[in-house]
Amino acid sequence: MGKPGIKTLWWGLWLLGSLALAAWLGMSLLDNDASKSAFLPGAMTHGHHQIELQCSACHDEGFNSQEVLQNACVNCHGEQLADARDSHPKSKFTDPRNANRLANVDARYCVSCHVEHRPELDVGMGVTLPMDMCVHCHQDIGEERPSHQGMAFDTCASAGCHNFHDNLALYEDFLLAHADEPWLSERPRLTPRNLASRMSDADLVALIQGSGTPPADKTVPEHWDGNAHAEAGVACTACHGDADQWVDKPAPLQCAQCHEQENEGFLQGRHGMRLAMELSPMTPSQSVLNMHVEASHRELTCISCHGAHDFDTQKAAVDSCLGCHNDEHSNEYLRSSHHRLWQAEKRGELPPGSGVTCATCHMPRETHGDDVLVQHNQSLTLRPVEKMIRPVCMQCHGLEFAIDALADPHLVEKNFQGKPEHHVPSVDMAVERDKAREGKRGPY
């Protein structure tokens, strides 16, 4: 009688345990605030790890459709790909004549190359990337371009010459157009921002003026005088609300009321992507990069970099970054010639726009019509590094130097102290091939 009793007990415990586990898993799934970590089949890549527990960001309501995943990719990255004039859009592969190619690489779907939950496949691009993607369709390139004969199959996209999506700074005619540029332009200077002129819109002026009055016990903050908001006449109530609706700490995205475009970029980058997914703000402790320990739990919102009342763009351009980032590239900046230029500009020894800050490179100024905006998606041009050539490096440097510098990982790590170790012959090859035209030019 004893043995069946023990067996029954074990079965009972197993059943109870299973039911408890099922209940816990079920509740975790149904409770929006519960952690979903138990359901992760593997850690996410650098690009997505911050939002890895927001399963619906990619999977929506279900896991049974490739289209759902594809739509999720396009929702976040489609605009950037279009802006980069994607060299390999989906439409290139939906043509039935490419059916045999799709059997090798189904390039209609992002996940064919960029696999998630497999971070061990990441080759340093923030997403997984097969090294042999080019060869499936371009294995005969040596016949068409003799200069490419003998090149290894994995060097197309790793030597600074080509990218699968973004070749804005690498296509042949662009190389030719910038073939003779010196390494440094004669007057390296950034385009001045003109944010204030954008604020003349009547709706924005109304927002700036706010409504009502602050509660009587509120006083002007310490750093208010002289800052950009004070000079622009921004009322306290514009951010904090009037007496009836006053909040001491406005919501993280309050600034978007007036700074819509800046906010849009911020939410698309690593700093703001958690807020975009309606998660808590990112903290440096969630980063995969080295961060200062004392900054681990700072929450990243607009005021983390800009300050709550001083709105100091000089501080936001360098000090705010280095207050958290503690990797070699960031720390070496303080020893770089870029930083020396910045110091000279701050001392008034060089004209405005001469210095190079963290923001100069990672938050480049973009011209949209008459507006010069600061791109607040600081991740936009990080990988592949060649994305940085046109909007950033070429503001001051020649194309050939920029290609060489970005293709040298050691130089990048040292924050561009020194010269590129190797020369990428892209421009040379373009010039050489152009000579073969024997002066022939088309009507256009």
Add this chain to the structure above:
Amino acid sequence: MQYSRTLFATALATLLLSACGGGQESKPAVGIDPQVYTDSLFAVMNADRTNYTKMIIGRLGPAGADSIKPHEYWEDLENGAPLPAQMFRYGAEAVAEVSSDFSYSLQSLWPINSQNAPKTELEKEGLQYIVDNPGKNFYGTEALGDTTYYTAVYPDVAVAAPCAACHNNHKDSPKTDFELGDVMGGVVIRVPM
């Protein structure tokens, strides 16, 4: 070759009716010859392309007012404008985004971009046929992947002198003696059966 007579009526009828602002009532499916279908598509494509070449590029480009710059990399030029062949391809890509009921491409036996050379046996046969038989089209069926397609190939003729000149002088062009009126390539329209 015997082709199905009951293909794609709904698609074309919907296209034509929606263009007229009507077409909400369901109509019984009626047959249409796939050749009529592809011929009709080509007629629209060819008309649009010729009009763009003559009315936009010809009138506003270097041969006309010289106020726009037609160029392969037009997006990087002030007042740049896409070449007629690029406009054609953009149309094909836009269609591919919204429909898999048909696809089309511009190909050549002498392509500037080698990716635009014929790949399938039928494409090779069709492009050679339209070069050997000026003024005639080519029709056939082929199996690609797990789908059979009705494939039509139409001659792409140099309708303006700059068409031939641009190809003759392009560094990637394998042929440099095109003349006005020559068949420079072909429009391949493909419809799943």
